[in-house]
Amino acid sequence: xxxxxxxxxxxxxxxxxxxxxxxxxxxxxxxxxxxxxxxxxxxxxxxxxxxxxxxxxxxxxxxxxxxxxxxxxxxxxxxxxxxxxxxxxxxxxxxxxxxxx
Amino acid sequence: xxxxxxxxxxxxxxxxxxxxxxxxxxxxxxxxxxxxxxxxxxxxxxxxxxxxxxxxxxxxxxxxxxxxxxxxxxxxxxxxxxxxxxxxxxxxxxxxxxxxx
DNA sequence: GGAATGGTGAACCATTGGGTTCAGTATTAC
DNA sequence: GTAATACTGAACCCAATGGTTCACCATTCC
Numbered sequence: 108x109x110x111x112x113x114x115x116x117x118x119x120x121x122x123x124x125x126x127x128x129x130x131x132x133x134x135x136x137x138x139x140x141x142x143x144x145x146x147x148x149x150x151x152x153x154x155x156x157x158x159x160x161x162x163x164x165x166x167x168x169x170x171x172x173x174x175x176x177x178x179x180x181x182x183x184x185x186x187x188x189x190x191x192x193x194x195x196x197x198x199x200x201x202x203x204x205x206x207x208x
Numbered sequence: 209x210x211x212x213x214x215x216x217x218x219x220x221x222x223x224x225x226x227x228x229x230x231x232x233x234x235x236x237x238x239x240x241x242x243x244x245x246x247x248x249x250x251x252x253x254x255x256x257x258x259x260x261x262x263x264x265x266x267x268x269x270x271x272x273x274x275x276x277x278x279x280x281x282x283x284x285x286x287x288x289x290x291x292x293x294x295x296x297x298x299x300x301x302x303x304x305x306x307x308x309x
Numbered sequence: 310g311g312a313a314t315g316g317t318g319a320a321c322c323a324t325t326g327g328g329t330t331c332a333g334t335a336t337t338a339c
Numbered sequence: 340g341t342a343a344t345a346c347t348g349a350a351c352c353c354a355a356t357g358g359t360t361c362a363c364c365a366t367t368c369c
Contacts (some may be wrong), residue, residue, distance in 0.1 A: 115225065124248040124328080134296055139343065151346065153328055160326095174336040174345045185297045189290065195235055198288045224357080236318045240314060254358055261356095275366040295316065 113165070117188045120164035126147070126157050130180065138181040175208060214266070218289045221265035226250070227258050231267060231281065238280040 120126055129143055144154035158178055161167040166184045170177050221227055230244055245255035259279055262268040267285045271278050 114228075117222040118228075119218075122216075122223045124216065125327085127215075127219075128287055130296060139345080149327095150329065152348085154331085155347070156327075171346090172281075173335095176346065179294075180297045189293050189297060192286045192290050192293070195231060196290060226357085240315075250357095251359065253318085254362085256316070256318095257357075272316085275364095277316065 114187050114191045116160075116164035117166065117185075118168055120160050121188075123157070123160075126161055128159065129154075129157060133178060133180040135169060137177055139175045139177060141175075143178065215292045217261075217265040218267065218286070221261050221267055222289075224258070224261075227262055230255075230258060230262065232247040234268060234279060238278055240276040240278060242276075244279065249256050 125147055140151055140154050140207060144151050162169060166181055168179050168181045226248055239254055241255050245252050263270060267282055269280050269282045
């Protein structure tokens with residue numbers, strides 16, 4: 108319930124297709140950087156950056172386990188952004204409703 | 209209900225603070241390019257570009273009225289993106305639930 | 310008609326962003 | 340101890356993005 112508001116970083120993070128795919132992947136269970144990188148044919152360094160962005164957006168949490176880094180989908184990850192959208196969605200609904208007048 | 213899937217452009221469009229503010233502004237009623245540009249101290253050309261991006265994302269519809277261009281929040285604008293998020297939100301919930309085991 | 314208003318399009322510029330490679334460091338396996 | 344694994348950091352590259360100005364077209368106002 109905490110999570111620093113910032114809808115800002117969340118949208119930016121989700122704007123990239125690779126990052127969205129990573130989020131979906133993590134939705135099916137946690138993974139290491141290499142496990143995440145492999146299916147994209149991307150370098151470890153590259154994936155590391157993506158994970159960093161996702162972490163900065165509060166969408167993913169990571170923990171170093173031995174030499175690997177375990178990445179997990181953050182709880183309440185999308186709370187801020189869904190709230191923002193639902194509010195606007197309501198606005199849009201009103202616009203739509205009053206349009207036919 | 210139509211709206212060409214593309215969660216892609218939507219997130220990218222909403223990643224920019226100016227564009228989010230424009231969307232919120234349009235949530236309180238339609239506006240022209242100049243009306244949108246003024247509060248940001250941004251050039252007309254600059255705002256035009258933003259509106260173009262929002263239009264490309266299906267979030268806004270515009271119509272030329274005389275020499276002005278009327279911009280309106282699109283109906284069902286956030287449908288795709290909220291669907292995407294709700295699905296992931298459910299994943300996140302599961303992750304959270306199974307974590308305590 | 311002429312001036313002001315509102316929007317466009319083209320060209321340019323600075324920053325950011327996604328990606329790389331290369332040279333490490335820390336763990337784990339043999 | 341040596342080798343392989345997994346990540347990390349620094350430096351760099353190129354394309355995309357947010358912004359500008361300038362010149363121009365179309366409408367509206369006097």
